[in-house]
Amino acid sequence: AAKERGKHRLARYEPSLDHDAHEYARLGAQLRRAIDEGELYLVYQPIVELPAGRTVAAEALVRWQDPERGFVPPDVFIPVAERNGLIVPLGEWILREACRQATQWQPRDGHAVHRISVNVSARQLREPAFPATVAAILAETGLDAGRLVVEITETAVFDGGVALDSVRALHGLGVTVALDDFGTGHSSLGLLRTCPVDVLKVDKSFVDEVTTQSDQAVIATALIQIAGGLRLQAVAEGVETADQATRLHQLGYRYAQGYHFARPMPAADLTRLLQADTPDSVPA
Ligand code: C2E
Ligand code: MG
Ligand code: MG
Ligand code: MG
Numbered sequence: 317a318a319k320e321r322g323k324h325r326l327a328r329y330e331p332s333l334d335h336d337a338h339e340y341a342r343l344g345a346q347l348r349r350a351i352d353e354g355e356l357y358l359v360y361q362p363i364v365e366l367p368a369g370r371t372v373a374a375e376a377l378v379r380w381q382d383p384e385r386g387f388v389p390p391d392v393f394i395p396v397a398e399r400n401g402l403i404v405p406l407g408e409w410i411l412r413e414a415c416r417q418a419t420q421w422q423p424r425d426g427h428a429v430h431r432i433s434v435n436v437s438a439r440q441l442r443e444p445a446f447p448a449t450v451a452a453i454l455a456e457t458g459l460d461a462g463r464l465v466v467e468i469t470e471t472a473v474f475d476g477g478v479a480l481d482s483v484r485a486l487h488g489l490g491v492t493v494a495l496d497d498f499g500t501g502h503s504s505l506g507l508l509r510t511c512p513v514d515v516l517k518v519d520k521s522f523v524d525e526v527t528t529q530s531d532q533a534v535i536a537t538a539l540i541q542i543a544g545g546l547r548l549q550a551v552a553e554g555v556e557t558a559d560q561a562t563r564l565h566q567l568g569y570r571y572a573q574g575y576h577f578a579r580p581m582p583a584a585d586l587t588r589l590l591q592a593d594t595p596d597s598v599p600a
Contacts, residue, residue: 344400346382347393351406356380358413359580362589363433363551363573366565371590373431373465374421375573376414377580378406398439407440408449415457415464417583423463427590433465433494438472438479447485454489461490465515468493470501473511480511487512494551499539508546516543520554523574526567527559533567540568 350356356378363373380388397403411434418432440446454461466486473479487493494515495507499522507513518539525532536552543550552564555574564572578589 340396343388343393344396344402346385347380347396348400348402350380350382351402351409355382356406356409357582358410358417359582360417360429360432360586361573361580362578362586363431363571364577366561366570366572369561369577371427371429371578371586372571373433374418374429374586375433375435375467375580376410376417377435378410394437398437401439403437403439404443407437408453410434411436411450412453412457415453415459418463419457419459420583421587421590427592429586429590431463431465431492432459433467435467435496436472438469441468441472441479441482442477443482444478446482447489450486450491451489454491462492465492465494467496467517469496470498470507474502474507476510483511487514497553499535505542508542508548513548515549515551517551517553517573518569520574523552523554523560523564524556527557527563533563536564536569537567544568 358376359379360374360376362371363375364370365372378390378394380390380393382388394403397406414432414434418429421429421432423430436446443449450464450466453459454464466483468483473483483493492514493512494517495511495513496517497519498516500519501507516539518536522532522536522539526536527533540550542548549571550569551571551573552560552569553573555561555564555572555576557576560574561572561576581589
């Protein structure tokens with residue numbers, strides 16, 4: 317997947333971590349240094365309301381531009397950080413930074429970041445102190461709990477245990493819970509009975525061929541019906557074309573995210589987008 321998405325980028329680091337323990341350890345050490353040196357940063361991708369494409373929320377996504385390696389994609393370094401435990405302090409920094417930024421985007425009428433979505437990994441959820449950390453960050457930044465969305469994956473909570481307790485505690489704080497990459501994990505449907513979920517993020521793989529392959533459209537349709545039946549919001553991920561956006565809207569999707577609407581961008585760029593005079597003319 318990294319290779320696929322890397323096609324249009326220069327200097328993209330291509331790891332073979334599975335085969336090279338030494339390289340893995342080196343990457344971990346460099347990541348530790350990068351975190352200490354403040355070399356990681358966040359970008360924000362708009363989540364829009366269909367059909368007009370008005371921004372209503374944003375997802376925070378972490379970035380690492382290494383002087384030597386170039387751009388290291390998060391799906392390469394997040395698993396490293398999960399394995400060596402760095403994800404705990406890193407994840408806390410990401411949450412604090414995203415919450416702080418969201419307070420700068422107070423919702424007004426029209427184009428606004430009403431909610432900020434933050435990805436939380438399984439390892440973070442397994443820390444018993446995690447809900448207290450989130451509560452402390454909300455208090456410290458002054459962000460309303462209802463404006464924070466925590467994106468978790470099915471895999472992270474499917475074993476139950478502390479991770480599930482954490483999700484319940486977060487929900488109890490008033491934080492919104494979203495299931496990311498919905499439909500790709502092992503326990504999609506059963507989990508909805510035990511885990512408090514407010515939002516389903518329907519995986520890009522179901523969106524990709526929604527206009528071309530009828531079986532994919534059937535799954536996208538079934539998923540929106542499940543969301544509706546359970547009174548959950550649904551967000552279609554990875555929308556790349558106008559045809560997909562139109563089709564998803566016809567199927568009943570109200571929210572979408574993807575390159576067709578906007579790519580992840582620095583906070584200042586999103587601020588400018590929100591302030592634009594013609595909020596409905598979202599760049600493709
Ligand atoms: P995700 O949470 O499912 O994030 C969506 C990914 O899809 C992002 O990639 C985003 O840039 C990409 N994307 C959005 N729209 C499109 C589109 O239209 N087409 C295509 N091809 N891609 C699209 P990114 O930023 O590389 O992140 C990849 C994954 O890394 C994320 O998947 C998430 O699992 C993880 N990740 C990123 N940031 C964080 C973070 O701060 N914390 C944690 N724990 N994980 C993170
Ligand atoms: Mg996500
Ligand atoms: Mg996702
Ligand atoms: Mg994903």
